[in-house]
Amino acid sequence: MYKNILLASDFSPEAERAERRAAEVAQKYDAQLSLIHVVDYYPSMQLEGGLAMLPNIEERLNEKAQEDMDACIARLSMTFKNTHIGHGPPKGVIIDYANEIEADLIVLGSHGRHGLGLLLGSTATGVLHIARCDVLAVRVQE
Ligand code: AMP
Numbered sequence: 001m002y003k004n005i006l007l008a009s010d011f012s013p014e015a016e017r018a019e020r021r022a023a024e025v026a027q028k029y030d031a032q033l034s035l036i037h038v039v040d041y042y043p044s045m046q047l048e049g050g051l052a053m054l055p056n057i058e059e060r061l062n063e064k065a066q067e068d069m070d071a072c073i074a075r076l077s078m079t080f081k082n083t084h085i086g087h088g089p090p091k092g093v094i095i096d097y098a099n100e101i102e103a104d105l106i107v108l109g110s111h112g113r114h115g116l117g118l119l120l121g122s123t124a125t126g127v128l129h130i131a132r133c134d135v136l137a138v139r140v141q142e
Contacts, residue, residue, distance in 0.1 A: 002029045006103035008094045010112040011068040018138040022107035023076045034082035038090040091126030111140040
């Protein structure tokens with residue numbers, strides 16, 4: 001069945017269910033598991049005001065992303081085939097990476113940091129619409 005699973009996590013409490021589910025599915029199918037996190041920050045934001053005042057914002061976001069990724073890997077105690085920190089609009093970066101590693105399943109949460117406002121979160125919706133492979137959107141409990 002699935003052989004090459006990609007877990008996308010924003011490391012929010014909501015995504016933790018998706019993280020655990022991805023690990024369970026990988027174990028069940030004896031599949032390889034990869035992990036992506038996208039730093040949702042664009043250099044152009046600096047031009048728009050506030051963030052330009054924060055020194056080394058990009059560096060600090062990258063450090064935080066790496067810390068969160070290390071914590072996720074430790075939490076799941078799984079061996080990951082690939083781990084990747086990307087930059088840019090999350091849905092596009094997740095899809096490009098899934099294509100690059102030829103993932104046959106993307107696992108993500110139905111909602112994440114952006115909250116429960118929509119029926120399905122915007123990243124989850126975007127990935128579902130454009131993925132070439134299956135997508136498992138793990139329901140976040142309300
Ligand atoms: P959202 O649709 O943005 O509420 O997020 C739904 C799910 O998409 C989250 O639970 C994560 O699994 C995934 N996701 C959202 N943002 C990111 C991100 N920046 N990097 C990786 N995965 C993400």
